[in-house]
Amino acid sequence: MESLGTMVGFFSLKVKEKVILIQELSLKHSAEAHGKRGLRTPESFGLKNGAYRSVRSMVGAELKEGVVHFSRHTDSGCRTLLRLHRSLLWLKLMLEGLAEGPAVDGLYKTPGELCRDAYKVALAPHHPWVLRQAAELVFLALPDRRYFLQVVCVQSQQEATPVLHTIIHALTLVHTQTQRILAEHDMLELP
Template identity: 50%
Template sequence: MGVKSKAAAAILVLLLFLGSLWLHGSLDYHWDACLKGYNPVNDLHQLSNSSASDESGVPHDLDVCPGQTFQVSLLHTHLLASPAFTSDVLLQPYLSSWDELVKFMDSLGPMVGLISKEIVTKTSLIRELALLAEASPEAEMNPDVNSAKPESEVNTLDPSYHSGAYHSVRSMIWVELKRDLVDFHHQTDSGCRTLLRLHRALLWLKLFLEKLAEIPVAGRLRSPSELCREAYKSTLANHHTWFVRRAAELAFIALPERNFFFRLVCVQNQEELSTVLGRVTQAIGVVYDRTQKALEENGMLELP
């Protein structure tokens, strides 16, 4: 078989398998549903003047990138809005963070864009489940969701206090367990199983961005393709079949060079890129750690 034939066969393999198998199964849901109660900033120019801060209270304002579909400042804002109380994660800003991460992946080319399509099916499913739960007469809230914070410190005027079944990671887990929607032995379309797949993908992206932000003491800057492949091998690859792993690694070969990422987040050099991505990965880390703890406490880290 010639070189062109091999390349064509490889692309066909990616089209047929990578997108559909990336997060263990394709889900056919529409993208027009959304969770209520979270209103992200519509005017991106306001973000550069926002006072968003991380858990330490230190402001981490990022500039708007003119002309870019993906906005690192908007991603950062959604991530900072996700933590709730001391151990929970609000699903509305969490899913909005994924909306922006999908734009990030789409910007990396058609091969990586196949992966983002599967992410969209996952976020869409959770949004659909939230709407169904809201319409259900049995909709109820876990009475212990807000107990992580002392009652004296809970602000009942805060919209996050009055919430629905899929308002947060912990409320979703509680409701789905109570209604026997989570199967620990067979694949289902539960929100918890779907969240686990997103959670694993978030670790991959977090590690990739951390590696991309590294400033080597000596030696060359490694290519984004090499860094993405390395991040994948230590995260998502552990949950994929041999065939999907090969297809994924082939997709990463087509990743843009480092200068593309400078333009994507509107920086001039590696030092500036390191600063921006450092803030983003710190915010991702808070969301990831809280989600990890919630899933682990309920024995959901290995849902089929």
């Protein structure tokens, strides 16, 4: 994502920060579960059987421990995952647009238009006005469609479509499963 420019790089950095936060929460939880014995095996970090080994196990552990609050902001893994989940939807919608053929007039939507359309559905409803306005500036500054196609290592729309459909399929599987788990626990609107 950094290759798409400074502003997109900023959003990519925010995603990385969220992933790191969940990793840190996992390590903290595992350290507390194993005490301060200094274990350094994958099991001691919770990678095989710890509370953060899956979305479902993390949600269950954080609910059990009272880490998730439904009325105020906390740095829980569930809240952080929800933000990542919304970003994943944005990416999926944008790539679906990139995979589409041209409009009736024979023209393709620009990446800026695709990003704006996806943003309005996935992220804008959860962002304050100032951030929504900043996003509009980013959409105007995005490179052209050819550049986006090169990022996915293809030279033409025809080559891109099957690659994009493979990526979209994988994103859809992850998004659907995460959506189901978050919805089961009424976590789709955490503050």
